[in-house]
Amino acid sequence: MSFRIIVFAKQVPDTTEVKVDQIKGTLIRDGVKSIMNPEDKNALETALQLKDKYGAKVTVITMGPPSAEAILRESYAMGADEAVLITDPIYAGADTWVTSMILARAAQMIGFDLITGRQAIDGDTAQVGIEIAEHLKIPVIAYAVDLKIEGEKVIVTRELDSTYEVISAKLPCLVTCTKELNKPRYMRVGNIFGCFEKPITIINNSILKFDKNEVGLVGSPTKVRRTFTKGPKEQGTIFNGSADEAAEMILSKLKAEKLISQQ
Amino acid sequence: MIMVYCEQRNGELLNVGLELVGKAVELSKDLDGEVMAVVCGNKITHLSEKISQYGATRVIIVEHPLLEKYTVDAYTEALYQVISSENPDILLIGATLTGRELGPRLAARLRTGLTADCTNLEIDPESKLLLMTRPAFGGSLMATIICPERRPQMATIRPGVFPLPKTDTQRKAEVYVFTPKLNEDDIKVKVQQIIAKVRRHKDITAEKIIVASGRGVGSKEDFELLEELAELLGGGIAGSRAAVDEGWLPKELQVGQTGKVVRPKLYIAIGISGAIQHLAGMQESEYIIAINKDPEAPIMKIADLAIVGDWKPIVKRLVQQLRQSMNVQDVKIS
Numbered sequence: 001m002s003f004r005i006i007v008f009a010k011q012v013p014d015t016t017e018v019k020v021d022q023i024k025g026t027l028i029r030d031g032v033k034s035i036m037n038p039e040d041k042n043a044l045e046t047a048l049q050l051k052d053k054y055g056a057k058v059t060v061i062t063m064g065p066p067s068a069e070a071i072l073r074e075s076y077a078m079g080a081d082e083a084v085l086i087t088d089p090i091y092a093g094a095d096t097w098v099t100s101m102i103l104a105r106a107a108q109m110i111g112f113d114l115i116t117g118r119q120a121i122d123g124d125t126a127q128v129g130i131e132i133a134e135h136l137k138i139p140v141i142a143y144a145v146d147l148k149i150e151g152e153k154v155i156v157t158r159e160l161d162s163t164y165e166v167i168s169a170k171l172p173c174l175v176t177c178t179k180e181l182n183k184p185r186y187m188r189v190g191n192i193f194g195c196f197e198k199p200i201t202i203i204n205n206s207i208l209k210f211d212k213n214e215v216g217l218v219g220s221p222t223k224v225r226r227t228f229t230k231g232p233k234e235q236g237t238i239f240n241g242s243a244d245e246a247a248e249m250i251l252s253k254l255k256a257e258k259l260i261s262q263q
Numbered sequence: 264m265i266m267v268y269c270e271q272r273n274g275e276l277l278n279v280g281l282e283l284v285g286k287a288v289e290l291s292k293d294l295d296g297e298v299m300a301v302v303c304g305n306k307i308t309h310l311s312e313k314i315s316q317y318g319a320t321r322v323i324i325v326e327h328p329l330l331e332k333y334t335v336d337a338y339t340e341a342l343y344q345v346i347s348s349e350n351p352d353i354l355l356i357g358a359t360l361t362g363r364e365l366g367p368r369l370a371a372r373l374r375t376g377l378t379a380d381c382t383n384l385e386i387d388p389e390s391k392l393l394l395m396t397r398p399a400f401g402g403s404l405m406a407t408i409i410c411p412e413r414r415p416q417m418a419t420i421r422p423g424v425f426p427l428p429k430t431d432t433q434r435k436a437e438v439y440v441f442t443p444k445l446n447e448d449d450i451k452v453k454v455q456q457i458i459a460k461v462r463r464h465k466d467i468t469a470e471k472i473i474v475a476s477g478r479g480v481g482s483k484e485d486f487e488l489l490e491e492l493a494e495l496l497g498g499g500i501a502g503s504r505a506a507v508d509e510g511w512l513p514k515e516l517q518v519g520q521t522g523k524v525v526r527p528k529l530y531i532a533i534g535i536s537g538a539i540q541h542l543a544g545m546q547e548s549e550y551i552i553a554i555n556k557d558p559e560a561p562i563m564k565i566a567d568l569a570i571v572g573d574w575k576p577i578v579k580r581l582v583q584q585l586r587q588s589m590n591v592q593d594v595k596i597s
Contacts, residue, residue: 096367097376125379127367130335134371139451140335142364155455160360162272166456180514221376221413225394227406236551236567238558243576250552250581253568257550259472259529260496260585 003056003149005047006107008117008129009040009075011068036071039118041078041184043177046116046147048079048185054149057081059110063091063103069200076195077187084110088204093217100131102215105208107136114154115174129176139169142176264297265290266351266415268342269314270359271304272333278427278469279357281317283420285428286384287355288318290393293386299323299349300436303341305331308440315436317428322436323349329445332457333361336450339368341443346373348441351415353393355384358419366419375413381420382547393418398520398543421524423468464516465499472498472529475518475545478505479534479555479574486511489533492578495585501525503541519544533574537562554578 014035047058060075062068063086072083086106094102107115115138117129126142133140145164146157155168156175187195205215213219239249254260265287269280280300287298300319302310304326311322325345329337342365346354356362356369358380370377383396387409393416395408410416467473474493476486486500493500502512504519518525520540530548535541537553537560545551546565553566554574563569570577 095376096379097370097374100367100371125377126363127370127377127379130364130367131371134339134368140364140368141452142335143360162460164458164460165454166458167452167454169452221374222378222408222410225407225409227399227404229404235564236569238563238569238571240558240571243572243580246554246570246572246577247580247584250568250570250577251584253552254496254529257529259550260588 003050003054003114004110004112005050005056005058006110006112006115007040007044007047007058007060007075007080008103008115008132009044009060009062009071010037011035011062011064011071012037034067034070036074037118039177039179040071042179042181043116043118044075044078044080045182045184046144046175046177047114049182050114050147050149051079051081059084059112061086061103061106061110063087063099072200073195073198074187076198077191078185079188079191082201083198084201084203086203086208088208090205090210090212090216093220094215095220095222096125096127096131097222098215098220100128101135102208102210103128104132104135105210106203107132109203109207113171114149115172116177117174118177126176129174133174136172136174138172138174140174140176141167141169144175144177145180147175147177147181264295264299264349264351265353265355266299266301266346266349267319268354268356268362268365269300269302269310270357270362271302271307271310274304274307274310276302276310276313277357277359277422279359279362279420279422281314282422282425282427283355283357284314284317284319286420286425287353288428290353290384290386293388294352294391297321299351301325301342301345303330303338308438311436311438315434315438316430316432318431318434319436322438324438324440325443326440327443327445329447329450330443332454334450334452334454335361335364335368336452337445338365339372340445340449342369343372344443345441346415354415354417356417356419358421362419366417370417373413373415373417375415375417376408376410377417377419378408378410379419381418382424384418384420392416423524423526460515464513467499467501467516467518468523468525470499470501470525471527472496472531473501473518473525473527473545473548474498474531474533475501475503475535476506476511476533477503477535477541478509479536480506480511481534482511485575488575488578488582492531492582492585495582495589496529498527498529503535503538505535532562532566533578535562536560537565 059082060080061084141156143158299321300314378395385394507517520543526547532553551566552568553562554570
């Protein structure tokens with residue numbers, strides 16, 4: 001059987017476009033488009049490069065509402081072989097622990113030699129991938145900046161705070177990718193025409209068979225007690241003048257705030 | 264009881280663990296007063312004294328030859344064994360890159376929830392639950408998370424979020440040594456090589472003054488001017504993701520959601536528009552000065568002093584004046 005790679009991806013609101021209403025202290029989300037989480041594209045690119053090099057079947061899996069299909073179409077256009085949408089109303093409100101449990105069970109059913117993924121920009125917890133590895137009892141290597149396959153092993157160079165580590169692990173294995181790993185390819189014109197024709201496998205709870213108390217908001221160990229925006233900060237001093245005046249203004253404030261010596 | 268994982272590297276404690284011990288001591292006043300610090304490694308008993316000085320009531324030294332080098336497998340298993348025997352109500356972990364890997368693996372094994380990158384921790388006076396507040400959507404929305412039933416309640420916290428507490432050399436903690444049961448075969452990830460990064464800059468989370476720049480700055484040459492400004496002020500330089508993506512600054516100097524979170528006394532933002540991802544990394548700075556051509560840029564709304572204008576002549580003039588004032592001081596000292 002050929003080498004099987006699963007890529008976990010997520011549809012997120014484009015947070016670079018989310019703005020805060022400073023007067024009301026709320027989020028302005030109107031007209032903000034949903035996108036494929038940018039670093040998931042690095043994870044998909046990693047898989048596609050391995051496919052180009054060694055031959056592999058690349059399956060992209062996402063969990064979300066039916067509209068998350070858009071990122072699966074995009075994955076097809078980039079070169080994925082198979083796309084799976086995990087969707088069920090009873091999964092709504094899942095925290096990272098429950099999400100990872102659902103994704104792990106789906107991965108197990110589909111089968112894999114390697115899993116790639118990365119953190120999402122909306123929740124940005126970076127923990128789902130690592131939790132999936134624990135549920136599947138497979139090794140995890142986080143923060144990959146380089147990756148190669150040697151026989152039954154994956155060799156990854158990863159970046160930590162003050163060091164790089166070269167790590168090997170036996171397959172199957174889960175690797176989380178960084179944006180330094182590669183530059184995601186663009187969608188291919190030929191693939192774009194075909195991507196709307198390709199089938200998307202829908203997996204719901206009739207397939208995964210979780211007890212309804214295990215999943216969604218009910219099954220999640222963590223709950224959101226409240227959300228709030230920080231009150232708008234009081235507008236500071238605005239200064240508009242010549243460069244000399246501006247420099248003078250900065251100096252006087254630095255002195256007043258005792259950030260530089262009073263001399 | 265609150266347990267704090269204190270990360271050590273090459274026999275030295277990272278500040279973030281000690282910051283969390285300080286926070287745990289504060290939180291424990293609303294609980295049973297017990298703060299247990301846990302440190303993993305090999306031949307590290309000497310670290311207990313320092314941790315005691317920061318206020319932990321108990322210190323567990325988890326030692327094993329297989330903990331000499333950090334691997335997520337060995338460290339997860341060792342901590343899992345300690346937690347299973349001590350049953351803490353709360354577990355705090357520093358959100359370093361290794362902590363962000365260890366935390367989720369451990370949480371999944373313990374079958375409990377984990378709240379990543381908290382910026383505030385409190386104890387609910389009624390339920391005694393840990394209230395974990397973290398930014399979402401790049402910091403524009405805050406969410407307070409609870410973990411009502413499963414234990415421990417786990418949170419990771421980035422370095423620099425809580426202040427380093429004052430030490431007291433009189434404090435003495437009870438110290439235990441715990442030897443976990445570990446086998447070579449349990450370690451599935453094999454570290455083959457460790458390459459030290461060449462570090463040219465001080466850790467920006469430790470800087471008191473930061474001069475940060477963004478896309479509006481323009482070129483690598485401009486950075487010499489900014490470095491001079493930082494040096495005159497006794498601080499360091501940093502930048503937005505844009506400055507790092509352009510290749511002007513190394514990743515280690517990136518401030519923001521995907522970079523570092525800083526809270527210096529003074530943050531000067533030059534040519535940074537202030538995307539929420541950037542604001543998430545610096546808005547807790549004590550005093551913020553922004554220089555930007557666009558008076559409507561988001562950074563200008565949160566700045567204590569917002570200077571509208573072209574940054575270069577302003578910074579040149581500022582550098583000149585600072586140089587002069589420094590010379591005056593030199594004369595006085597001699």
